[in-house]
Amino acid sequence: MTLILSWLFILVLIVPDLSSSLLHCPSRCHCDDEKLDVNCEEGHLDVVPIALNPSIQRLVIRNNKIRIIDSSVQFYSELTLLDLSFNYLFNIPDRTFARQNKLQQLHLNHNKISAVSNRTFVGLNELLVLNLRGNLIDLIEPMTFTPLTKLEELNLGQNRITSVGLSIVGFHGLTDLKILYLDDNRLEVVPPEETFQPVDKLAELYIGTNSLNEIKNSAFAVLSELSLLDLRSALLSNVTSETFAGIENIKSLNLADNRFQKIPSEALGFLKRLEDLSIGQNYFETVSANSFRGLSNLKRFELRGSLFLRKIEKAAFQTNTNLESIAIDSNKALTDLEEETFSGLLYLKHLSLRNNGFERLDENMLSWNSLRTLDISDNPINCDCYYSKLLHRLQTASRISYNATGCPHHLPDQWECEYILDKNKKVISVLVLAAALVTAIVLTFFRFRGLLLEYAHNGCKNTSHGSVSGGGGSGASGVRPVALTGGELNSVDYEKAITEDDYVIRQSNLYSNQVQPILNGYPAYMQQANVYYNKPLPITEL
The missing domain is CATH 3.80.10.10 (Ribonuclease Inhibitor)
Structure with a gap:
């Protein structure tokens, strides 16, 4: 009996610890009662556990098979972070989070949620971050986010929201919003000024991966405190200085993956305070x-x-x-x-x-x-x-x-x-020396080209008029050119070599206007001292 009582006493001492940790922690989950943190990532859960420590502050149930959120969430009123991303949630019942008045981060991204209403987020007065990325939302009803008076970051990226589906008063009440994701939706134009008016304190806007094609002048003018603008993959082919009118003080701009044929230098030049620029994946x-x-x-x-x-x-x-x-x-x-x-x-x-x-x-x-x-x-x-x-x-x-x-x-x-x-x-x-030499020769030729052409022309004339012996002989069969005088200098007469018999006849013709005496059988002019041949010279050598 004493032994049994002893065992009961020991159980009374240790069971509270077991109940708060081991006994209530599902398999494949990690529960930390000191940090009040429960992580059930990839735990194959299909519902939200209801037997966890009700004082937990962080509950992560990523990558499970949860299809619906029921009243079990209301058991954990001390939560500051709830992560139900990458599950199979199709809808969120109204007032599901009515008791989560301490919740600061709610992650519902990458589910199958198709709609949210103005009653979905009732009770989330302290929420700072709402992530609805990667769902099937196509319409934002008026006053949907009105309960979220302290919200600073809203992620609606990668949904099916159209320009019409983004209601004019869709962001009403989000006066403290600093970061807004509208990227990877079905927007065809930048939302009008009335849409952005409630969130005029916005610091970061992600609106790329939409079919914007072009942006109207001053489309972002109401967002005068904007410091980051992401326009990647927006099918833009050009932007002008008027595109960024009113937001000249932005510090970060992403124009990557568009259709720019050249860098929009003029438009960028107006962004004097720009510190971060991304402009890859374009056509220039x-x-x-x-x-x-x-x-x-x-x-x-x-x-x-x-x-x-x-x-x-x-x-x-x-x-x-x-x-x-x-x-x-x-x-x-x-x-x-x-x-x-x-x-x-x-x-x-x-x-x-x-x-x-x-x-x-x-x-x-x-x-x-x-x-x-x-x-x-x-x-x-x-x-x-x-x-x-x-x-x-x-x-x-x-x-x-x-x-x-x-x-x-x-x-x-x-x-x-x-x-x-x-x-x-x-x-x-x-190579430089050779190039210089060739250049000098070319320049010299160019400088004196007139003289060289004249010299070449005259040289050809002299050659054609000079003595040329055919076959190298001087016999009767040889042919030589004879240069004529007077007006006949430009013609050439080819004849046989002059014989001794022909000489006297030709001389008599050349001196037909004078009487030439004959001495010792030879004309008188042959008796001069400078004649040293015994027979007359050909007329071509005189």
Whole structure:
């Protein structure tokens, strides 16, 4: 008997602890009574447990098979966080959370909820975060969120909400709302001013992944305190300065995955306080010089996944001297990065050039003053001396964390590069000298081309009029050209070589106007002292 009483006493002492933890904690759940936290993620539950510690403050039942929320939730009035995401909830009965007046976060995302009403969230006076992302909601009824007077973040993204389905008074009562997600819905236009009027203190607006196509001027003007605007995947082909009228003070802008043929430099130039810009996955081929002029406060820049981008000019970021982080990744057609592209960015700490088409990168492309991380991996880099010098610089800079593409073959060392550089200098010197010589010859010819053409013309005439012996002989059968005098200089008469018998006849014809005496059988002029042949010379040699 004494033994039985002893066992009963021991059970009385330990059962309360067991009841508050082990006995009431479902299998595959983790219950922490000290932190008042219960986590049943992937616990294969189909209903909300009702035997948990009623004092728990955090209840996470993600990735289960719950189809309905019944009155069991009301047993846990001390909850500050309830996560029922990734279940099979189809609807939420009215006043389900009427006793959760301490709840601050409610996550109902990625369920099958098709509608919410102005009675769904009654009692949630302290709620700060409401997540309805990834459901089937197509209509927001008037006054739906009126009970949520302290709500700061509302996520309606990835639903089926249309421009018509977003009621004019849908956000009525949300005077403290700071973050609003409307992305990945079926909006065709930006909601009108009346829709945003109740939430004019909004700081972040996510409205991308909709078929907006274009945005009317001053569409966001009522949101004068907006600091972040996400317009990714909105099918936009252009924006103007009037698009951002009234929100010139935004600090973060996402224009990625649209249809821009060129960077909207003029529109961006009005956003003087912009610090964060993402503009990848568009259709432009070049980032031209001064594309981001006016953005003197820009600190973070992203350009990822642009299929058509081929070139970034070296002065592209010339006016953005306060840049601290640049990510230019996964642009496969980008092969041209001009030297010194980032050299003027003295505050650049993080640079990623991963997975592009760069074949050559060298150390002169950037300033090394503040650099802390560099990623140049997954590029088809030529393992040449330029890359060797860059790697050497990275390896010797202990403060820099880097990720580089490996070389499948031998990478030239410093001595090899110096030899190659010296050899290339000599080759270049010879080529430069040859080019200079050719240039000088061409210029000289061009300068004196008139004289040269005249000389060539006269030379051809003299050649045609000179003595040319046919067959190299001077016999009777030879043919030679005879230059005529007077007006006949331009003609050439070819005849047989002059014989001794023909000579006298030809001379008599040449001197037909004079009487020539005959001495010793020869004409008198042959008796002159300068005649030393015994027979007359041909007329061509006189």
